[in-house]
Amino acid sequence: MVILVANFVSLPRAFVWIGVVLSLLTGLAGGLVAGRLTSGGWHTRAIHALLTGLLGGLLFGVTLWFSMSYAIPRAEYSVMWAINYLLATNPLGIQQLPWLYTGNTLGIVLVLLSMGLFAVEGYIAGGAVSQTDHRSQWD
Template sequence: MDRDAILVGAGADAGLAALAAAVELPEGVRWPAFAVVLAGGFVGGYLAGRLAEGPWRRRVNHGLLAGLLGGAALAVAVRWSFEPGAPSGALWPANYVLATGARWLPPGVAARYDALIGTLAALPYGVLYAAEGALAAGAAPGGEPDAPAVRE
């Protein structure tokens, strides 16, 4: 395992998640910024796969690990964005989707399991980064370093 490749990919993902959680954005920019944040796992996975080199399975493993670490940071950032007083930034749409999409929950359930609902809602965002990281790392260039060039 190439720890540097994993740390660079995870660092890119975690940095994007922290930036999305901490920066206040104007109302018209929040949804496009949210889309960029949701696609951010591709960045970390690509970096991890590109730096790891080697066969595609090795790159996928590095991208998956980077995505898991970056996804954990994104899940924490999303969960933190549900707290009162958090900046209305790129993660505000996640809060909006939970608030408007959870209308089917009985009021007693929402009141009783408030923190748990926020945590469970944040987990899919972290899983998304792991899947994106594996996919992007597998697609990143970086075949066998000692493989001979193929000529037509």
């Protein structure tokens, strides 16, 4: 859901960068939910949240790459537009790593980075969430 909002909803210019930060923190929210719904110790909750973060990061990275390559439309001043603008106007390391900006190489890097970011966020949030007994809610 966050990915759709990040791609198709225009934000006021003052809130675009807040939306970028919030969308990059969705791994924390996914990890929190996965950790709360998983029974077991902190390590089990953290692993489930890590897997949730990997999946969310994959979806986010692929959507970002498709929106950058115009395979899917994106709204102007949306979160994905802002990330694309940031990458287009500040090509980090283009002098040192020119191969990164050829073909689909940048897309692979963006997908892997977003998967890593969301997985780490999910792992931290899933391991840090308190353990609750969900059976007592339904009895």
